[in-house]
Structures are given as structure tokens and as C-alpha cells.
Amino acid sequence: MNSILTIANSEFQRLFRSPLAWSLLATVQFILAWLFLNNVEEYLLYIQPKLVGVDHAPGVTEVVVSSLYTSIGIIMLAIMPILTMRAFAEERMNGTLTLLLSAPISVSQIVLGKYCGLMAFIFLMIAMLSLMPFSLLLTTQLDIGMILSSILGLSLLLASFAAAGLFLSSLTKQPIIAAMSSFGLLLFLVILYLSGSSQSGNSSLFIYLSHFSHFLSFLQGIFDSSDFIYYLLFSLGFLILTIRKLDNDRLHGG
Amino acid sequence: MQDEVLIDAKGMQRYYNHYCALKAVDIRLKKGEVLGLLGPNGAGKSTTMQILTGNLAPSRGEIRIKGIDLLEQPQKAKQHIGYLPERPPLYRDMRVDEYLNYCAKLRAIPTREQKAALEKAKSHCGLTQVGRRLITNLSKGFQQRVGIAQAILHTPDIIILDEPTVGLDPIQIQEIRTLIQELGKNHSVILSTHILPEVQAVCDRVQIIHEGSTVFDDSLSQLEQGQSDSVLLCRFAQAIDTDKLNQLKHIEVVQVDNQARNCYQIQHQVGKNIVPAICQLAQQENWEIQALSPQRITLEQIFMNLIHGEKDMENLAVESV
Numbered sequence: 001m002n003s004i005l006t007i008a009n010s011e012f013q014r015l016f017r018s019p020l021a022w023s024l025l026a027t028v029q030f031i032l033a034w035l036f037l038n039n040v041e042e043y044l045l046y047i048q049p050k051l052v053g054v055d056h057a058p059g060v061t062e063v064v065v066s067s068l069y070t071s072i073g074i075i076m077l078a079i080m081p082i083l084t085m086r087a088f089a090e091e092r093m094n095g096t097l098t099l100l101l102s103a104p105i106s107v108s109q110i111v112l113g114k115y116c117g118l119m120a121f122i123f124l125m126i127a128m129l130s131l132m133p134f135s136l137l138l139t140t141q142l143d144i145g146m147i148l149s150s151i152l153g154l155s156l157l158l159a160s161f162a163a164a165g166l167f168l169s170s171l172t173k174q175p176i177i178a179a180m181s182s183f184g185l186l187l188f189l190v191i192l193y194l195s196g197s198s199q200s201g202n203s204s205l206f207i208y209l210s211h212f213s214h215f216l217s218f219l220q221g222i223f224d225s226s227d228f229i230y231y232l233l234f235s236l237g238f239l240i241l242t243i244r245k246l247d248n249d250r251l252h253g254g
Numbered sequence: 255m256q257d258e259v260l261i262d263a264k265g266m267q268r269y270y271n272h273y274c275a276l277k278a279v280d281i282r283l284k285k286g287e288v289l290g291l292l293g294p295n296g297a298g299k300s301t302t303m304q305i306l307t308g309n310l311a312p313s314r315g316e317i318r319i320k321g322i323d324l325l326e327q328p329q330k331a332k333q334h335i336g337y338l339p340e341r342p343p344l345y346r347d348m349r350v351d352e353y354l355n356y357c358a359k360l361r362a363i364p365t366r367e368q369k370a371a372l373e374k375a376k377s378h379c380g381l382t383q384v385g386r387r388l389i390t391n392l393s394k395g396f397q398q399r400v401g402i403a404q405a406i407l408h409t410p411d412i413i414i415l416d417e418p419t420v421g422l423d424p425i426q427i428q429e430i431r432t433l434i435q436e437l438g439k440n441h442s443v444i445l446s447t448h449i450l451p452e453v454q455a456v457c458d459r460v461q462i463i464h465e466g467s468t469v470f471d472d473s474l475s476q477l478e479q480g481q482s483d484s485v486l487l488c489r490f491a492q493a494i495d496t497d498k499l500n501q502l503k504h505i506e507v508v509q510v511d512n513q514a515r516n517c518y519q520i521q522h523q524v525g526k527n528i529v530p531a532i533c534q535l536a537q538q539e540n541w542e543i544q545a546l547s548p549q550r551i552t553l554e555q556i557f558m559n560l561i562h563g564e565k566d567m568e569n570l571a572v573e574s575v
């Protein structure tokens with residue numbers, strides 16, 4: 001357990017040593033803040049007047065906040081591969097993986113340590129982005145439960161992105177290839193959702209397999225344990241694959 | 255307990271797909287020994303070291319580190335090993351202190367002892383002045399030292415260094431060698447290199463690996479005692495008649511070493527002093543001797559002979575088991 005924390009801690013700190021983490025946080029925050037302001041303005045100027053007098057009208061949480069979290073999910077499709085690509089590919093390229101492999105720790109501890117470090121960064125990012133919707137509390141009432149459910153959904157979604165990215169990073173020596181393939185995989189899962197829900201090729205299987213369909217129910221404030229288990233299995237599956245891959249390198253020579 | 259065997263590896267074999275990189279190599283390392291692993295590029299030195307440190311699994315064979323099976327209890331066995339791979343595993347965006355601190359935690363050194371261990375390793379490797387500097391800004395020699403510091407941080411019984419002096423300037427090489435000699439006093443060291451004088455400078459025992467098998471395994475001192483004086487190098491001021499030299503007692507073959515400089519190699523029976531006879535003959539014939547020196551058999555020769563399969567070194571070669 002201690003070694004996992006040691007690796008996680010070092011991973012987290014190392015992210016901030018390069019400008020990468022800072023620029024990612026800044027860029028994502030800027031873009032989403034713009035989107036958020038845009039949404040708030042639109043709500044105030046056009047949507048709210050129309051909703052006056054309508055029974056059970058959607059509130060600000062549903063209109064503004066849910067769409068913000070959807071945007072975060074979509075933008076992270078492109079950001080996550082950049083975060084995960086370094087995990088093993090870069091270590092392998094620089095020969096630093098040897099340090100971890102010759103230390104008295106197991107491969108699962110290495111993988112879990114890396115994963116935890118990455119998740120710490122992701123939680124930080126989610127926390128910073130969630131400050132925006134919570135800032136609305138100053139002037140209006142929000143459906144806190146719904147926001148929390150969105151945050152939970154987003155965390156699970158990003159946890160599954162990270163696990164997939166970690167695995168693809170363990171397959172190669174070139175960070176850029178790891179990034180490209182992770183981006184490809186994540187995008188493919190979105191395409192699966194789009195094609196599953198398109199009018200011509202309506203397929204509930206495709207929708208079920210895709211990431212996003214499970215994310216959407218969290219955004220509506222619904223906690224469905226099957227969605228939760230989907231993300232859990234997805235992340236766990238890729239983590240186990242990563243451990244197997246690194247173990248295999250020892251047997252067959254990376 | 256001076257003869258305690260720290261590494262006992264038997265029949266290590268390693269295939270990369272169908273290519274056999276190691277064919278049954280044995281390694282035994284006793285306490286307080288500095289073992290030089292020698293071989294041309296691609297001989298299997300690095301593979302051997304990767305297997306010994308648990309970075310690669312052998313296709314066949316058994317490895318015991320202080321009696322602990324490396325394959326069955328890798329974590330316990332790895333605690334006794336410090337390893338510097340060919341490329342030092344450095345996070346270049348870290349400071350030296352931060353990096354060593356991280357290594358100490360990875361090695362599970364108790365928090366209370368970490369600081370002392372760090373200071374000790376740093377002073378041992380001459381890093382006290384550079385603790386606050388970023389690793390990426392250090393010279394290659396210093397980076398190498400950080401790599402060594404990382405390997406000795408947890409005071410392991412066994413230190414495995416893969417080509418520690420590659421790419422360093424002569425002064426740095428000298429410093430690293432001194433450091434390795436120093437380490438050899440308290441630890442057992444395995445050192446791989448393809449630079450022969452390096453082995454002569456620091457190792458107690460040499461194991462030469464060629465094409466995946468051991469072709470030579472003996473102590474250096476024995477090697478030098480047995481073979482040091484069988485060839486004399488002789489330089490004259492003028493060309494001489496080699497037949498006359500050949501007729502002297504105990505002399506076996508006289509060969510021209512360097513025609514232009516009138517150098518001759520005189521092979522003679524081991525243990526016989528032929529210098530007086532040569533001097534006498536030179537005086538008779540009016541040859542002016544400019545230099546006379548015993549040619550010590552160098553590892554270079556053994557190396558070349560073993561690898562090119564020349565007959566006269568057969569007695570030295572130890573068959574691989």
C-alpha cells in the first residue's frame with residue numbers, strides 16, 4: 001500500500017514539474033468557462049423568460065450544469081490521451097521503467113500507483129471545473145444532488161478513460177503512439193454511441209457498449225448501479241490488462 | 255562467512271523468440287567479490303544482468319539471491335540488489351535529492367533512516383554539492399554517479415553495474431573506477447563492460463561471455479601469475495639475425511613484432527630468466543638493446559584468442575557447464 005502511495009505521489013508531483021499539467025488545466029478551464037458563461041447568458045436571456053409559468057420546467061441545474069458536464073466529458077476525450085500517454089511509454093523510452101521493475105515492488109503496485117496518481121490529477125481538474133456551477137449558488141438555488149451525481153458520473157467516465165489510456169501506453173515505447181491510439185479508442189466508443197442512436201442503425205447493443213450512454217443517466221441525476229458497474233468493470237479490465245502486459249514483458253522481453 | 259555465496263545462478267537460458275541470447279550461463283558471486291562480466295557487444299552481458307535483477311525472466315534456469323529464489327520471491331530477493339542499467343534510470347525533471355528520496359521510498363527504507371542513507375550515498379558518490387540541481391542539467395559523469403547512488407542507496411549486498419563507464423571522459427572514468435573499487439570493499443559487485451583495462455583495474459574475477467555462453471572464468475591474480483612472463487618484447491637499434499636468438503636455451507620462437515622499429519617478440523619457457531643470455535648475445539654480436547620488457551598477457555589477448563578460437567589459449571578456457 002505504501003509503495004502505491006509513493007508512486008502515486010511522485011506521479012502527481014511529476015505532472016506539475018513540466019508545463020504540461022499547468023497548461024492543460026489552464027486551457028481546459030478557459031474553454032469550459034467560456035462555454036459555461038455562454039450557457040448562463042443564454043439561459044438568462046432566452047430560456048428563463050420562456051419557462052416562466054411552465055409546470056415542472058427544467059431548472060438552471062438541468063439546463064446549464066448538465067450541459068457543462070457533457071462538454072467536460074467530450075473535451076476530456078482529447079485531453080486524457082495526453083495525460084496517459086506518458087505513463088509507461090515515456091518511462092520505457094527513457095529507461096526509467098527499470099527503476100520501478102528492479103525495486104522490491106510488484107507490477108500491480110506500479111500500475112495501481114500510476115493510476116492513483118493520474119486519478120488524483122483528474123479529481124483536481126474536476127474540482128476546479130465544478131467550482132463554476134457551484135458559483136451559481138451565490139445567486140440562485142441549485143439541485144445539489146444532481147450536481148453531485150454529475151460529478152460522480154464524470155469521475156467514473158474519466159476513470160475509465162484513464163484506465164484505457166494507461167493500457168495503451170503500456171503497449172508502446174512512443175508516447176505519441178500511445179496518445180493517438182487512446183484517442184482513437186475513446187473516440188470510437190463515442191462513435192459507437194452516435195451510430196447506435198442514429199435513426200438508420202438504431203442498436204441498443206452499441207449504445208450499451210459505449211461510454212457515453214452510461215454517463216447520460218448520471219447527468220439526469222439518476223444513479224443506476226448497472227452504469228456504475230459498467231465503469232467499474234471497464235476500468236478494472238483495462239488495469240488488469242496493463243498488469244498482464246507488463247508482466248508479459250518480463251517473460252518475452254519488451 | 256567470507257565465502258558466503260550471494261548469487262547462485264545455474265543454467266540461465268534466455269530466448270528472444272527463436273533467437274537464443276543466453277545458453278546456460280552460470281554465475282556465482284561470493285561475498286566481497288568484484289566480478290567482471292566481459293564480452294563483445296551482443297554477447298549476452300546485459301541480458302544476464304537483467305535476469306539477475308529480475309527485469310527479465312529466464313527461459314530456463316534457477317537464480318538464488320542469498321538463498322532466496324528470485325523467481326518465486328522476487329520482491330524479497332530484489333531488496334538485496336542494487337542495479338544500474340546501461341542507461342541510468344533517471345527522471346531528468348527531478349532534482350538529485352528528490353530523485354534519491356523517491357528511490358529511497360521505493361526501496362522501502364524506513365523514514366527515519368532515509369535521510370542518513372541519502373547523505374551516505376551522496377557523499378560516497380561525490381554528489382553532496384549537486385543535491386539541489388536538476389538531473390537534466392548535470393554532466394554525463396554526474397548523471398552516472400546519481401545512477402550509482404540510486405543503486406547503493408539501500409546498502410544492498412549485491413551491486414550490479416551495467417557498463418558504468420560508457421561515454422565518460424578519462425577523468426570521470428577514473429573516478430567511477432575508484433568508486434567501484436571502494437564499493438567492492440563492503441559490497442559484492444558485478445560489473446559488465448567491453449573495456450578490458452577496466453576489468454583489470456577493478457575486478458577480482460573475470461567471466462567472459464561470448465555468444466551466450468561462458469568461455470572463461472578465473473581470477474585475475476591467477477591469470478597474471480601463471481602467464482605473465484612467457485613473452486619478452488625486445489627492441490634493438492638495428493635489424494638482427496633472429497636465427498641466432500633462436501639458438502639460445504629456453505627460447506621457443508622469435509617473431510618480428512614491428513619491422514620498422516626492430517622490435518621482436520621472444521617467446522620462452524615459463525619461469526626461465528632469459529634476459530642475461532640475450533644481453534650476452536647482444537654484446538657478442540654488437541647489437542644495441544634499446545628496450546627489453548616482459549609482455550604481460552593482457553585480457554585483450556585472452557579475449558581475442560577466445561573469441562577467434564586460437565589454439566594456444568585452450569588451457570585457459572573453462573568449458574561452460
